[in-house]
Structure formats: C-alpha cells, structure tokens
Amino acid sequence: MTRNLITPAQNTWCPGCGNFSIQHTLKDILAVREKEGSSLDNVVLVSGIGCHAKIADYLNINTVYTLHGRTIPVATGLKLANPDLTVICCAGDGDAYAEGLDHLIFAAKRNIDITMIVHNNRVYGLTTGQYTPTSPLGFKGKSTPAGTAEYPFNPLELMLASGATYIARGYTKKIPQLAQLIRQGIAHHGFAFIDILQICASFFNMTEYYQSRVYDLSGHDTGDFGMACAKAREWDYNRDAPIALGVFYEKSFPTFDERLFVQNLTPDERAHRIRDLFEAAK
Numbered sequence: 001m002t003r004n005l006i007t008p009a010q011n012t013w014c015p016g017c018g019n020f021s022i023q024h025t026l027k028d029i030l031a032v033r034e035k036e037g038s039s040l041d042n043v044v045l046v047s048g049i050g051c052h053a054k055i056a057d058y059l060n061i062n063t064v065y066t067l068h069g070r071t072i073p074v075a076t077g078l079k080l081a082n083p084d085l086t087v088i089c090c091a092g093d094g095d096a097y098a099e100g101l102d103h104l105i106f107a108a109k110r111n112i113d114i115t116m117i118v119h120n121n122r123v124y125g126l127t128t129g130q131y132t133p134t135s136p137l138g139f140k141g142k143s144t145p146a147g148t149a150e151y152p153f154n155p156l157e158l159m160l161a162s163g164a165t166y167i168a169r170g171y172t173k174k175i176p177q178l179a180q181l182i183r184q185g186i187a188h189h190g191f192a193f194i195d196i197l198q199i200c201a202s203f204f205n206m207t208e209y210y211q212s213r214v215y216d217l218s219g220h221d222t223g224d225f226g227m228a229c230a231k232a233r234e235w236d237y238n239r240d241a242p243i244a245l246g247v248f249y250e251k252s253f254p255t256f257d258e259r260l261f262v263q264n265l266t267p268d269e270r271a272h273r274i275r276d277l278f279e280a281a282k
Helices: 019-034 052-057 071-081 095-099 101-108 155-161 174-186 206-210 225-234 258-266 267-282
Strands: 043-045 064-065 086-092 115-120 168-173 190-198 214-216 244-252
Touching: 019 043, 019 052, 019 115, 043 052, 043 071, 052 086, 071 086, 071 101, 071 258, 086 267, 095 101, 095 115, 095 155, 101 155, 115 174, 155 168, 155 190, 155 225, 155 244, 168 174, 168 258, 174 190, 174 244, 214 258, 225 244
Parallel strands: 043 064, 043 086, 086 115, 115 190, 168 190, 214 244
Antiparallel strands: 168 244
C-alpha cells in the first residue's frame, strides 16, 4: 500500500511561502520512487534550523533534525554508515551559507554522495527578517534598519570552486522545472547542490523581481566548467541582470564514500580500485 507522504502535523508556514512548493515537489518525487518499487525506508531527509526545517515534520519519511548549520555532517555520517541510503539535506540560506558554510564547502570538495537542497529566501524568516549571506546590498531588516552594507556572495560560483559535481538553480514558482532538477540531483552519483530561489511572503517577497528576470538555461553544455562559471556570474552584484535557472554543471567523479571504503584493501588492491574509479568517471 502506498503511504500518505504528508503527515497530519499542523503546517505553520505563512500563506504564500515557497516552502510549500519544495515540500510538495519532494512528496511527488518520492511517491513516484515508491510506485516504481524503491522503498522509502531507504530515504533519509536531514534538516537544519529555520522555517525550512519544518519540512521534517510534514513529510512522512525518515527525518533527522540537526543543529543550525549541521545538516551536512549528520548526512555525511548517515551515508558513510549505510551507503545504500538516499540522503537528502534541506537547509536554509542562513543555515547553509552562514553557520554551515564550512561543512558545505567540504562536502563539495569530498564529493560525498548526498543531495543538498538550499531553500534560499535570502532572509532569516524564522526570526522575522534579519539579513543572510545572500541578501542584497542595502537590504533593510530587523538587524540592518538602515540597509546592509554587505554584498551577497554567489553560492553557485562557490560550489563550482569547491568541487561540487552537480550544480543547479531552481525557483519555487517554476515547479515542473524544480521537480526535474531535484530528481536529477537525487539520481546524481556524487555531491548534488540545488540552490532554490524561494519566496518568503512575509519578510522578503521577491516574486515580482524574480518573475521579470528568470529564464531557463537551454543549449547549455553542462560539462563546460568555464561556461558554468560564466553563467553563474551572470547574476551577481548586478541587480538588473537576468537570472538563469537549470543545471549549470555536472560531471562524473569518484565519491568520497567510494574512495574511503578502499582504505581497507591492500596497497595494490587500493591502487587498482582507485584507478578503476577514475577510469569509470571519464
């Protein structure tokens, strides 16, 4: 019998919140996996602290709440303890890009086989409106009433530099594309990073701004690292630039868990196994 993937827990997200789009996109993807015969008992969702984290209450699968910024070390431990698990991280922009930035960079560097979904609403919504590392210059919030003096950093460029092997950007008002990006990320063998422009209806509603600027990447060579960098930089400090959505970069490369598990082999066996891993990734 197919399980009901939405729990009876009372949903406390604000009306219009982009988290609903992410929740129901994940629900539909998981429902298809179950229908195709994949047991959802082998799926674990790890969340952090923030509005996004409530998704752990609302999806009827194995979930783990972690500390602020600590989704990735928990997810890494789960994957190394049981490589057969499908491990999905959900984190907010403050959660992933501030408190958890060091873990994010090292997960990309190691190419651990997990899927990282960042609910990037560019504001600390749970604490009612402070700026985050992706808030735009001049953002006026509870902690910066005169406007922040900081430029945002570019998460996609950071992940390209750090070694992530699947890098994509979605938008919560483009649900069919969002579903495709998350499906591909889960299927990807390696560290999959999906930055999702998420609407915060209460404290930083960017709907009009995004609607007038987003476009789909088409004809883009996802294996071209230089082109991926150029596309990632297209929307940076320039507030009026177009915003590309889609897969920016993807490559095959041995994962951290694969490389780690060869350590128990003899030196000759290890050398051959590592060589085979890299040959298979070409």
